Amino acid sequence: MKIALFIPCYIDQFYPQVGQATLELLTKLGCEVDFPLNQTCCGQPMANSGFAAASKDCDKNFVRNFTGYDYIVGPSGSCVLHVKEHLKDDQHSEETIHIRKHIYELTEFITDVLKKEVHNAVFPHKVGLHNSCHGQRGLGLSSMSERMLPAFSKPEQLLSKVKGIQLLKPVRTDECCGFGGTFSVFEEAVSVKMGKDRIKQHEANEVEFITGVDVSCLMHLEGILKRQGSKVKTIHIAEILNTEA
Amino acid sequence: MSSRDKIFTAIRKNKPESVPYTEPDLSLVINYPDLMSQFSTVLTAIGGSCKEVASATEAKQFIDSIDKGAFVIDTTGVYPSDLTHLSPASLAAVDTAIIRGGVAVAENGSIWVTEENMVNRLLPFIAQQLILVIHEKDLVSTMHQAYERISVNETGFGVFIAGPSKTADIEQSLVIGAHGPCGMMAVVIRN
Amino acid sequence: MKDHATLAEEFIKDDARTNWHDETLWFVRQKRDKAAHGLPEWEQLREWASQIKNHTLSNMESYLEEFEKNALDNGVKVHWAADATEHNQIIHDIIKSKGITRIVKSKSMLTEECHLNHYLEEQGVEVVDTDLGERIVQFRHEPPSHIVLPAIHLKKQDVSDTFHEHLHTEKGNNDPTYLTRAARVHLREKFIASQLAITGVNFAIAETGGVVVCTNEGNADMGTHAADVHIACMGFEKLIPKASHLSVFLRLLARSATGQPITTYSSHFHKPRAGQEMHIVIVDNGRSDILGKADFRNALKCIRCAACFNTCPVYRRSGGFSYHTAVAGPIGSILNPNFDPKKYADLPFASSLCGSCSNVCPVKIDIHDQLWKWRQELSKGGHLPLSKKIMMKGMAFVLGRPALYRFGGASARWVLRHMPFLVKFKVNPWYKQREMPEAPKQSFRDWYIQNKKK
Numbered sequence: 001m002k003i004a005l006f007i008p009c010y011i012d013q014f015y016p017q018v019g020q021a022t023l024e025l026l027t028k029l030g031c032e033v034d035f036p037l038n039q040t041c042c043g044q045p046m047a048n049s050g051f052a053a054a055s056k057d058c059d060k061n062f063v064r065n066f067t068g069y070d071y072i073v074g075p076s077g078s079c080v081l082h083v084k085e086h087l088k089d090d091q092h093s094e095e096t097i098h099i100r101k102h103i104y105e106l107t108e109f110i111t112d113v114l115k116k117e118v119h120n121a122v123f124p125h126k127v128g129l130h131n132s133c134h135g136q137r138g139l140g141l142s143s144m145s146e147r148m149l150p151a152f153s154k155p156e157q158l159l160s161k162v163k164g165i166q167l168l169k170p171v172r173t174d175e176c177c178g179f180g181g182t183f184s185v186f187e188e189a190v191s192v193k194m195g196k197d198r199i200k201q202h203e204a205n206e207v208e209f210i211t212g213v214d215v216s217c218l219m220h221l222e223g224i225l226k227r228q229g230s231k232v233k234t235i236h237i238a239e240i241l242n243t244e245a
Numbered sequence: 246m247s248s249r250d251k252i253f254t255a256i257r258k259n260k261p262e263s264v265p266y267t268e269p270d271l272s273l274v275i276n277y278p279d280l281m282s283q284f285s286t287v288l289t290a291i292g293g294s295c296k297e298v299a300s301a302t303e304a305k306q307f308i309d310s311i312d313k314g315a316f317v318i319d320t321t322g323v324y325p326s327d328l329t330h331l332s333p334a335s336l337a338a339v340d341t342a343i344i345r346g347g348v349a350v351a352e353n354g355s356i357w358v359t360e361e362n363m364v365n366r367l368l369p370f371i372a373q374q375l376i377l378v379i380h381e382k383d384l385v386s387t388m389h390q391a392y393e394r395i396s397v398n399e400t401g402f403g404v405f406i407a408g409p410s411k412t413a414d415i416e417q418s419l420v421i422g423a424h425g426p427c428g429m430m431a432v433v434i435r436n
Numbered sequence: 437m438k439d440h441a442t443l444a445e446e447f448i449k450d451d452a453r454t455n456w457h458d459e460t461l462w463f464v465r466q467k468r469d470k471a472a473h474g475l476p477e478w479e480q481l482r483e484w485a486s487q488i489k490n491h492t493l494s495n496m497e498s499y500l501e502e503f504e505k506n507a508l509d510n511g512v513k514v515h516w517a518a519d520a521t522e523h524n525q526i527i528h529d530i531i532k533s534k535g536i537t538r539i540v541k542s543k544s545m546l547t548e549e550c551h552l553n554h555y556l557e558e559q560g561v562e563v564v565d566t567d568l569g570e571r572i573v574q575f576r577h578e579p580p581s582h583i584v585l586p587a588i589h590l591k592k593q594d595v596s597d598t599f600h601e602h603l604h605t606e607k608g609n610n611d612p613t614y615l616t617r618a619a620r621v622h623l624r625e626k627f628i629a630s631q632l633a634i635t636g637v638n639f640a641i642a643e644t645g646g647v648v649v650c651t652n653e654g655n656a657d658m659g660t661h662a663a664d665v666h667i668a669c670m671g672f673e674k675l676i677p678k679a680s681h682l683s684v685f686l687r688l689l690a691r692s693a694t695g696q697p698i699t700t701y702s703s704h705f706h707k708p709r710a711g712q713e714m715h716i717v718i719v720d721n722g723r724s725d726i727l728g729k730a731d732f733r734n735a736l737k738c739i740r741c742a743a744c745f746n747t748c749p750v751y752r753r754s755g756g757f758s759y760h761t762a763v764a765g766p767i768g769s770i771l772n773p774n775f776d777p778k779k780y781a782d783l784p785f786a787s788s789l790c791g792s793c794s795n796v797c798p799v800k801i802d803i804h805d806q807l808w809k810w811r812q813e814l815s816k817g818g819h820l821p822l823s824k825k826i827m828m829k830g831m832a833f834v835l836g837r838p839a840l841y842r843f844g845g846a847s848a849r850w851v852l853r854h855m856p857f858l859v860k861f862k863v864n865p866w867y868k869q870r871e872m873p874e875a876p877k878q879s880f881r882d883w884y885i886q887n888k889k890k
Contacts, residue, residue: 012880014876016879040837040838045828051825051829057837061837133790148475175790176788176792185865186785186824188865188866192868227869248720252718252720252724255720255724260497260728261733275476291696337624337628354698370661388698392679397641398707401709402661402707402709405698407700407701411652414587414616416590416612422616422620423654423655424620425700
């Protein structure tokens, strides 16, 4: 099984520890993982701003880097969803389709493709789980409060095996945190208000950490937490799952 | 070209290819085992009330026994022969209207009332209190069965009434009695 | 004109009121959840509703013909309006020809869309809105801020002040029951005196030529059954093929809107009562154009329940007026650009694309996908700010070239230095209320090459 690691641009630049944890976790789970060195960005920031047509070079570069793998795995539900829904390269349409069908967010890759659990992780803390919208509603990583369907959660399923963890869900279990890509700057006031509200709900549970499958949401929440001088920290789910006793 | 033609031309040009649909499969729809209790619970929850009686005679005795105010119009019994033509101003003084209802729906506490039942269309809406007299055999689980039983155009006007008139337009605080009845009661005759 | 982001920022300045608005509407969303949970067939119902609407849209002309024929047979007068102006003129002509002066109107988003009240006012005709919420905002010369809860932006003290001024209620008495009773007395007088009642239409039944109007207050019925003339206004998309399909829609509508199992009154109008006149005005006003857009046509399935408003985290925190249009919220953000892409270019961006709107929609409109598609459309049409275009093209240029991307990131993290929203000074919208991520010494790629690469 040839697996390529997709590390979105802002994780590469600002949160290398998340990339490291993802790579190490996948290796522990018995995967042989390759990191295509010329990857950059999935093109989502431009596309969500209305300039999907302008991000052709990004798309082409993505296809060039990720062709020839059985699976592509990344620690970001949002970027993965964007590739799944919008990756476009007319000159390499077969390769593009293959990528779109075989790209996975980390937790769904572990539960659905590897069909494994993570056993050795230890994280004796109170942790709030943030359901990122694109992972949840877009990729279907967990059931959604709006839909009248049976409850499940792939991230929770993995976190529930972590030793010592106390997982707490905020009220409004799956409301958006307000990041929304460039929404966070073009609609700054609403974006920050949404983030503050989310944080209040987590703080009511007296959590030490907020975790999730998307670094982007966590980056936004972290920015507000730090500005507020809060003791609550953000941590990506891969970093928790990659801990060891 | 008339606007009608313009609209039809544009629709003809722009509409997508015909797509089929499936009629609702009633075997997939909720079925309440106790229609009476479901109906009564829902109607009460939405601000109405429900009284079960054994017979038409008992219904009459019960309705006679309650305080209905001075001006009562009972279209199930004897009512003014010019009711159809009574002015809105006169009808505004009606304290209680008593009207026969048709099919009643357990899932939402609503009752089908036709123009023939109400005689004057304004009556069930303008009266201060509304009493609808129905039969237990007319209870159905959901709207699907309700529409199977009625023909919507049997008379010129028909309405599903579920509880008293209400509003929550001021700070979402529920107030019973917006413009219409401040109280609505279903009297259900068991057979 | 101010855009959504600016108007939202102004709304949010009053933190307590924003919280109240958010929590109140979230409570409505919770009531919707509870009502939906009561029906095991909920998701199936949505599917049926969606299919019926798609089918009707794809056979619109034959159902419209059928509807018109049956309505005419019922003794109803049918009018066709190509646009808002014609709709308003048709109504004004009826008013003029009969010398009508006392008019009541129940809620109709179509008449809001056509600015009917404003048009008639200019002709010297006064219309009394009879939905309590609409009457409140009418007194205040405001548009509704929500299509189901028109006065949801107001607190009871605001209503109290307004009623004190217009209905002479006791000053400072904020009791909702007291205020509602005052409106009851005021509006019952208007109903009794009315000569003409204007209503909207929730559903129009092709097979019978009838229209269905849903209210909780009974105001549509009080008006129509008292007045000598009834005019029902509808966009042609209100059509459904059969009366039995009402079961699907009435089961979904109130549950989605307010969490009620059904509205208090679901009134089926087929024939005018003896001596009454009934008119139906069928309006296009851009709908036939939308029907031709494959990506956007299914927005015409909308039954105006406003579930997407109540669930939208942006709407709840920015208020209806921030959308500067009659139909706000997520559905408004995908409908309005059809009418005026320039004026409403900001609306598809008033969303974090969280997708909650599509999930609650009772007729399964792909709202958040359409928001994304509108962004592309507006960009193609040149309706987005030049600064945004330059910024995005610049980013695309760099991110499409790995060496350039790495060159930027190598020493001081390219993004920190060059992405305009990640620079530390006050006008940077990211930095205004948020710290920026710390820039690590090494990128992941650098670490990988150093430690892992074979």
